[in-house]
Amino acid sequence: MDLFRLARYSGCALLLLLMVSCDVFAILFAPLDPESTLDEIERRVRLRNDTRAVFTYDEYRELMQELAGEHYMVLPMDSFRITFDTTRIVVGMRHDIDCHPFNALEMADIENSFGMQSTYYILHSAEYYWTASEGPFVRFAVMDTIYRQLAEKAGEIGVHNNLIEMMTRYDIEPLSFQLEEIEYYAALDIPIYGSAAHGSEDVTELGLSNRMIYADFSEYGTFDYRGKTYEYGRYSLGEFGFQYEALAIDYDKFISDSGGRWSISGVNDQSHDGSLGVAIQALQSFEPGDRVQILTHPVWWGRE
Numbered sequence: 317m318d319l320f321r322l323a324r325y326s327g328c329a330l331l332l333l334l335m336v337s338c339d340v341f342a343i344l345f346a347p348l349d350p351e352s353t354l355d356e357i358e359r360r361v362r363l364r365n366d367t368r369a370v371f372t373y374d375e376y377r378e379l380m381q382e383l384a385g386e387h388y389m390v391l392p393m394d395s396f397r398i399t400f401d402t403t404r405i406v407v408g409m410r411h412d413i414d415c416h417p418f419n420a421l422e423m424a425d426i427e428n429s430f431g432m433q434s435t436y437y438i439l440h441s442a443e444y445y446w447t448a449s450e451g452p453f454v455r456f457a458v459m460d461t462i463y464r465q466l467a468e469k470a471g472e473i474g475v476h477n478n479l480i481e482m483m484t485r486y487d488i489e490p491l492s493f494q495l496e497e498i499e500y501y502a503a504l505d506i507p508i509y510g511s512a513a514h515g516s517e518d519v520t521e522l523g524l525s526n527r528m529i530y531a532d533f534s535e536y537g538t539f540d541y542r543g544k545t546y547e548y549g550r551y552s553l554g555e556f557g558f559q560y561e562a563l564a565i566d567y568d569k570f571i572s573d574s575g576g577r578w579s580i581s582g583v584n585d586q587s588h589d590g591s592l593g594v595a596i597q598a599l600q601s602f603e604p605g606d607r608v609q610i611l612t613h614p615v616w617w618g619r620e
């Protein structure tokens with residue numbers, strides 16, 4: 317990375333000074349150039365994704381209304397993994413922010429209005445997260461505000477792990493990249509406890525899943541891609557800086573809006589219409605002591 321070129325591009329001598337004197341982050345902070353103001357990033361994200369919404373925020377309130385019942389206990393994932401209560405349905409509420417952190421903030425507001433908190437997993441390969449236009453990996457520093465707001469409202473921020481795609485597509489070294497990312501969040505006063513694997517099509521095509529980067533979930537292995545050999549399953553979740561992986565948490569029910577339709581673990585998708593009512597009906601069938609993960613993707617929410 318040509319630091320001087322980047323600093324000149326940013327027009328910010330302080331940025332250069334920080335990078336040279338601290339040398340803490342190989343993941344560089346993006347300059348506040350006109351292309352990466354927060355408004356510009358939000359406009360791009362909304363333009364590309366807002367029309368994809370399937371569910372309304374009123375429907376989200378309906379889901380929260382159900383979960384506000386006294387027989388539920390709704391928690392962010394790091395609390396969920398250590399909380400057991402046989403007298404209530406214990407819910408770990410999780411959101412994989414694939415492409416829409418702005419909808420995520422709106423959903424966190426709705427949760428807060430019902431006195432609830434949850435976990436939002438931020439995708440490190442997303443277009444709002446970074447740009448490669450001026451070097452190998454430059455984070456949009458303006459997004460810090462969004463991550464801080466989300467952490468405050470939601471209660472927990474996690475990493476939406478797409479490390480296998482990141483190393484094949486952008487040639488990052490996964491272990492040091494991940495440790496630096498956690499360090500970066502720490503500098504924003506955002507503690508990171510866990511990760512949730514992103515279902516990347518590119519990774520699936522390789523016959524792998526992002527969880528396999530961790531030795532906890534895979535034997536050590538290698539694969540070749542475009543003439544280069546990559547490793548997985550070499551380092552543990554703990555070595556990557558995490559205390560948990562979302563799907564490895566102890567739970568027995570799973571409800572998800574993946575693909576813009578609700579699916580319920582153990583229930584044939586063809587037998588229902590995928591509407592919110594299906595999810596609420598499933599919740600109503602659960603018993604005290606059941607442990608439920610609810611997964612949403614903010615891109616499917618906010619339909620007008």
Ligand SMILES: [Zn+2]
Pocket residue numbers: 412413414476513514515
């Ligand atoms: Zn994802």
